[in-house]
Amino acid sequence: MSTILLVLAATALAADPTVEELLNATDDVMRGESSVGVIEMHVKTARYERTMAMKSWSQGTEKTLIIIEEPAKDKGVATLKVGDNIWNYLPKVDRTMKVPSGMMSGSWMGSHFSNDDLVKENRLSEEFTWTDPTKNADNNWVITLTPQPDAAIVWGAVVVTVSDNLMPVKIEYQEEDGTLARTLAYSEVKDLGGRTVPTVMTLTPADKPEEFTKITYRELDFDADVPESMFSLQSLKR
Amino acid sequence: MSIIASVSGLTRDYIQGTITVRALRGVDLSIQEGDFVALMGPSGSGKSTLLNLLGGLDEPSAGDVSIEGTSLTDMTEAQRSNLRRDRLGFIFQSYNLIPVLSAAENAEFVLLLQGVGPKERRERVFKTLADVGLAGMENRRPNELSGGQQQRVAVARAIAGKPALILADEPTANLDSETGNALLELMKKLNEKNGSTFVFATHDPKVMAVANRVIKLVDGKIISDERQ
Amino acid sequence: MIWFAIAWRNLWRQRRRSLITASAMAVSVGLCMSVICLNDGTFEKMFNVMVEQQLGHIQVHNPEWPGKRGMYDTIADLDQNVAALEATDGVQAVSIRLHGFGLVGGDQQSAGTQLVGIDPDRERTVSPVFEHMQTGTYLTNQPDEIILGHALASDLEVGVGDEVVALTQASDGSLGNELFRVVGTYKSGNMAMDRTGAYVHLGALQTLLYLEDQAHELTILADDTDALQPLAARLATANPTLLVQTWREASPQTAEMLSMQDAGAMIILGIVFLVASFGVVNTMLISVFERTREFGVLRALGVTPLQLVSMVVIESVILAIIAGTGGLILGGGLDAYLVFQGIDLSGSIEGGFDFNGIIMDPVLTGVVRWQPIVLTVSVLLVVSAVAAVWPAMRAASIQPIEAIRSE
Numbered sequence A: 001m002s003t004i005l006l007v008l009a010a011t012a013l014a015a016d017p018t019v020e021e022l023l024n025a026t027d028d029v030m031r032g033e034s035s036v037g038v039i040e041m042h043v044k045t046a047r048y049e050r051t052m053a054m055k056s057w058s059q060g061t062e063k064t065l066i067i068i069e070e071p072a073k074d075k076g077v078a079t080l081k082v083g084d085n086i087w088n089y090l091p092k093v094d095r096t097m098k099v100p101s102g103m104m105s106g107s108w109m110g111s112h113f114s115n116d117d118l119v120k121e122n123r124l125s126e127e128f129t130w131t132d133p134t135k136n137a138d139n140n141w142v143i144t145l146t147p148q149p150d151a152a153i154v155w156g157a158v159v160v161t162v163s164d165n166l167m168p169v170k171i172e173y174q175e176e177d178g179t180l181a182r183t184l185a186y187s188e189v190k191d192l193g194g195r196t197v198p199t200v201m202t203l204t205p206a207d208k209p210e211e212f213t214k215i216t217y218r219e220l221d222f223d224a225d226v227p228e229s230m231f232s233l234q235s236l237k238r
Numbered sequence B: 001m002s003i004i005a006s007v008s009g010l011t012r013d014y015i016q017g018t019i020t021v022r023a024l025r026g027v028d029l030s031i032q033e034g035d036f037v038a039l040m041g042p043s044g045s046g047k048s049t050l051l052n053l054l055g056g057l058d059e060p061s062a063g064d065v066s067i068e069g070t071s072l073t074d075m076t077e078a079q080r081s082n083l084r085r086d087r088l089g090f091i092f093q094s095y096n097l098i099p100v101l102s103a104a105e106n107a108e109f110v111l112l113l114q115g116v117g118p119k120e121r122r123e124r125v126f127k128t129l130a131d132v133g134l135a136g137m138e139n140r141r142p143n144e145l146s147g148g149q150q151q152r153v154a155v156a157r158a159i160a161g162k163p164a165l166i167l168a169d170e171p172t173a174n175l176d177s178e179t180g181n182a183l184l185e186l187m188k189k190l191n192e193k194n195g196s197t198f199v200f201a202t203h204d205p206k207v208m209a210v211a212n213r214v215i216k217l218v219d220g221k222i223i224s225d226e227r228q
Numbered sequence C: 001m002i003w004f005a006i007a008w009r010n011l012w013r014q015r016r017r018s019l020i021t022a023s024a025m026a027v028s029v030g031l032c033m034s035v036i037c038l039n040d041g042t043f044e045k046m047f048n049v050m051v052e053q054q055l056g057h058i059q060v061h062n063p064e065w066p067g068k069r070g071m072y073d074t075i076a077d078l079d080q081n082v083a084a085l086e087a088t089d090g091v092q093a094v095s096i097r098l099h100g101f102g103l104v105g106g107d108q109q110s111a112g113t114q115l116v117g118i119d120p121d122r123e124r125t126v127s128p129v130f131e132h133m134q135t136g137t138y139l140t141n142q143p144d145e146i147i148l149g150h151a152l153a154s155d156l157e158v159g160v161g162d163e164v165v166a167l168t169q170a171s172d173g174s175l176g177n178e179l180f181r182v183v184g185t186y187k188s189g190n191m192a193m194d195r196t197g198a199y200v201h202l203g204a205l206q207t208l209l210y211l212e213d214q215a216h217e218l219t220i221l222a223d224d225t226d227a228l229q230p231l232a233a234r235l236a237t238a239n240p241t242l243l244v245q246t247w248r249e250a251s252p253q254t255a256e257m258l259s260m261q262d263a264g265a266m267i268i269l270g271i272v273f274l275v276a277s278f279g280v281v282n283t284m285l286i287s288v289f290e291r292t293r294e295f296g297v298l299r300a301l302g303v304t305p306l307q308l309v310s311m312v313v314i315e316s317v318i319l320a321i322i323a324g325t326g327g328l329i330l331g332g333g334l335d336a337y338l339v340f341q342g343i344d345l346s347g348s349i350e351g352g353f354d355f356n357g358i359i360m361d362p363v364l365t366g367v368v369r370w371q372p373i374v375l376t377v378s379v380l381l382v383v384s385a386v387a388a389v390w391p392a393m394r395a396a397s398i399q400p401i402e403a404i405r406s407e
């Protein structure tokens, strides 16, 4: 009798995705060996609302280049990320500026994302410890991640929600004291560049619910041929 | 002759722990202007006690002291101080001069307290010091004077303020007999010349010779009071 | 007079004891004076740096500004507002400041910087620091000029003549960026200002931040620094939409820091005189005990208790006057040294040290004010008089017969 129960339990467990699978679903959603994308970023704050069109190139998690195409005022402004460093190229003054470490937590391009958010594209599974996934009312998997003691993470905890078919739903970032700081929600699952991915990411700060930054992927070409020379300071100045 | 001081039913008890020493047992006495009273009696008979009460330095257990008709018992401490300053002079066995003041300044001290003007003060101080035979020693400090000379300064200090009554407690006891005699002569002279009234506590029989009145105390009581 | 003479002579009876007591008191006064002198020197430096240079006497803001210091919490209609403030009686000068946080630097080095847009002529009247630039010149009339805190300049590895980029988020969310030419560097002594401060023309920063005709701060230099409160109150009633604060209100932490500096001197004064008063009580008690008999005689001669008390108090006060004179001479010498020479700590501290966010010169210099000196000497006299009262009362309570009998 007890043997039967054990076998049943084992079968049930085997059917569920592992934590690694769930986290990788979130980590890998927009990532290929290299990619080229066309992005729209919509920022709404209490004071202003603006939409920017950008083009991005990336290679793995280490290198990213984003160039603004619209609005005209900011056209040509470029952000280069290599490893933990970020440079901004300012065409108006034809200068490149490295973002100093003290300003990494500052806003990126007036959005609700920080410079740190660009840099910290490391895998969730490498920097956190986690609880066992649980199912919520919407039949989604919920995992609570706590930073590993030595990880340079500003959050107290990160709650990741992934759908049953391994699509990221949302990531909730909590302060040290457990209050919600901001929510990153994924939506508009579409076929893009040969993959089925959520094409919209909306970041909402918890203390200003009427504000948000919404990133929409218009085009995405995974595993495109991106030359290494893209990601250099010289290439910024084109 | 007016009465300078009068004493009635004067009693003074010293309480020491459980025993009470009765130093004076109902003394009645009146001292007339110009008297030169020798207060005699064995040691412990109450002479100093009586003098202190007469001078308002001590308070009686019973009875009353009046100086020139005013009772001391009714007076405040400040009033008694003023009475001593203006109407009484003290001469002590051990001189008790103010060591930091010169002979002249010691004599001048009471005049200053009395508020006598500077010119008169000078004159009176010089005259008084001359009267006690200390002319030329005005600027000496007490430690530059002999015992007899110091006691003369004390006499000068006592009489300079023109008191009604001079109280002297064994003034000659610390002096050799020659110096003592000279001092006695001096006081007698002052008594005769200025009419100063003296009350003198002493063991010295020679005082009897100069005194015009001898009061004998025994055990806190007057046993005889003779004029001569 | 006689009391004075007696007291005076009594003091010299125990020459050694009196001189030792007087010397101890004189040293107290001298030390007090020099410590206060040094303290006042530090205070003045702190006041100059924090109040004269940074805060001004009175600050005017948007009511939303304090605490948040938000980019949008500005004062609009600048010309009109400034003119109204300037026309007020008691206002000597008004400076205009627009604050913006941004990134300043070049290809290799950049740093988060507090950009301040100023009207150069107005700012100069309020912030004397710009009278003496460390290198180069102050802002003149070219809109692309920038002056940097000396520490910021060295962090950015730039100097006079170099170009720097300023990058900031403008009020419309766009990326404000502009090239500036370094014309000078300054050394204010305020660590924050020297390490993260940069000044540009008001118009240039208004354009960069997209905040035309707006400023965050109007700083007022008053005619009379002792009447800031009433002036601020008048300005507040005349300009109800603005928040008018004295520097104490605008920066309570600065006020507290300065008052702590002041309190420090008072504590020193207190301790020194507590010690001095013990000395006085001790000396006078001994001297009263020694003279029990003499006091009895004085009482017998008709001296009143009150006169006796005054005599002892006069004695103590004479001692204090002697000590005070000695102390003034000693303190004067020490003060002169501190003012003209100062204490040079550069042997142990390189290039100044941080004191509550203010970079202090390694040579500490003093400032002499007459008030604390008068206070010190007065306190000495009062303490000596008061401390003598108790021994004097003992002297006055002596019973004449007891005293005379004690042979």
Ligand SMILES: Nc1ncnc2c1ncn2[C@@H]1O[C@H](COP(=O)(O)OP(=O)(O)OP(=O)(O)O)[C@@H](O)[C@H]1O
Pocket (backbone or CB within 6 Å): B014, B015, B016, B021, B022, B023, B041, B042, B043, B044, B045, B046, B047, B048, B049, B050
């Ligand atoms: N303060 C005191 N406390 C207790 N007893 C006292 C005190 N003063 C005096 N007596 C006592 O009172 C008595 C009278 O003393 P007093 O000094 O008047 O005597 P006296 O006649 O002056 O003696 P002498 O000739 O020795 O000076 C003595 O028995 C003495 O012991």
Ligand SMILES: [Mg+2]
Pocket (backbone or CB within 6 Å): B047, B048, B049, B169, B201
């Ligand atoms: Mg006797």
